Amino acid sequence: MARLGFVVTGGPFDSQRWRTAYEMGRAALDAGHEVTYFHYLDGTLVPVAGQAFPDCSDTGLYDEMPVEKFRRLLADGAEVVCCGLCVDARGIDAETDYPDGVEVGLLPDLADMIGEADRVISL
Amino acid sequence: MARLGFVVTGGPFDSQRWRTAYEMGRAALDAGHEVTYFHYLDGTLVPVAGQAFPDCSDTGLYDEMPVEKFRRLLADGAEVVCCGLCVDARGIDAETDYPDGVEVGLLPDLADMIGEADRVISL
Amino acid sequence: MKRDVIVLLRRAPYGRVHVPEGLRAARGVAAGFDRHDLTAAFVADGVYAARSAVDKGALNMPGHVADLLAEGGELVADGAALAERSIDESEVADDVTVLPGEELTARIRAADHMLDF
């Protein structure tokens, strides 16, 4: 068992980085590893609930919205922490905008993740 | 008097495009021109209220948050339309997240702006 | 007033919404009250999306492209950008016209308005 930490700085609509972070975390959980996400900057927009994108392909990037994917990661044991400063900067209301299980943290949480992780993947 | 249309596709934290669009619109209003904004894609995150960024310089990009700048443009006669599809895609609640005066529209509004504008600036 | 509008699609397509949503915008602008003339131009890394091998379904392109063509819109690609990326013209999708670099930039200058995504 390894500990993997993902730092996600890209938003849901401007790069594939959130999706790569999801796919890698998904595969890591399936293989029995421990997975932690730290969402920073526009990465904090990724697990926002209530997003809806019309006319989307079932095979594309938005076969379901990012929050659904992160809900599943949470249910399967991933830890998901969003940087509180970045959350406030973006006018996100963590109480109502994030699904249960998404924690709001601060940079000491990132420091802890970096201390504990065997691998850190910055996306 | 000229009619200027700005199409804003960049978000508040990943490029200077929103700020350039603001500064140009500001200067255009001061010179007596007519100014319309169409916010599309991550541009719809720009006039979101309740954003707060700590430790910011008074001389920098975030001397005040983007929504404050767009409030002032609205008060001075600019028209500000956000693409409804993009608003929904981002989980923005137009009623509560946008200040008074920001309209939610659709692509026919962009088509109208393009038909009426003497200049279209895409940022 | 009816305008001649060119929409530049300039980003690599997969992983971001700019190519499909730029096409959606082009189609929407073509369908508006003024019935603007629309050209959607693949430039820079956007030319990767003009290839027939790209998974257009996964990119949410087919509906927007069909609608744009139905509105009389046109799809073109920058020959200079293709050449720079070693993409042969034969790799470009049938519904896209490859223009030599100078013709593409002449279209940009000739349009009434330009948008980019």
Next chain:
Amino acid sequence: MKRDVIVLLRRAPYGRVHVPEGLRAARGVAAGFDRHDLTAAFVADGVYAARSAVDKGALNMPGHVADLLAEGGELVADGAALAERSIDESEVADDVTVLPGEELTARIRAADHMLDF
């Protein structure tokens, strides 16, 4: 566990939050329970932010830089990236150490973990 961490600052500084917020992250990670060793490295277009002429106040850099240095962190710049952009070493701010390209990449390989902004 205490780690040797390198933070790459790779984007042109003005107009986006990545350089100052990358420095904030570096400082925050240095100040955490494990007291990690932090190097913030200006690479690619990030080297524009390493110049003394840049308006560091407008970029919200000074507080984060001071805190990072107080935590024992180090600022370095990629000499190869500077050269490619015709930026002379004399233009680089005093608190930034210019490393030859090979030394910079050696630092990247030697670190325990790398972040980029």
Next chain:
Amino acid sequence: MLYLVDKPMAEVAFRTIDGDDDARVVLIQDGVLLEPDVGAPTYAVARDVEVRGVELSLGIEPITYDTLIELVVEHETRTFA
């Protein structure tokens, strides 16, 4: 024609400018970091120059947003940002 130019689209911008004998160029945002080799009159947004601490090449004129709007109103405009 007036061309507003930032770095990400500089390549297609300068190819477009090359074919225009009556071009005027305004460097905006990170465009002020470019050192363009064009025969056209060239300006740069002064604020963008100042925050980046850039020394403009000889012949490039810094302008305010007010002047930029005057130029935009005077000329057809293309934005490459």
Next chain:
Amino acid sequence: MLYLVDKPMAEVAFRTIDGDDDARVVLIQDGVLLEPDVGAPTYAVARDVEVRGVELSLGIEPITYDTLIELVVEHETRTFA
């Protein structure tokens, strides 16, 4: 060391890889559009290859995310994305 490489950071990535005799490279995202000239074993995320309709150069091996995670767990990793 394992290197995950996308286009935006490819330049510094490949300079870092050059100095590592024991490098393995994984092209991710738009990195599959690169045609890298490295002496190291090179892989590419299969899904990223497929949606982009890319034909991989000879010797570049497409891999699943499961295999990618095996490689990541096996090797120290640097991500250039």
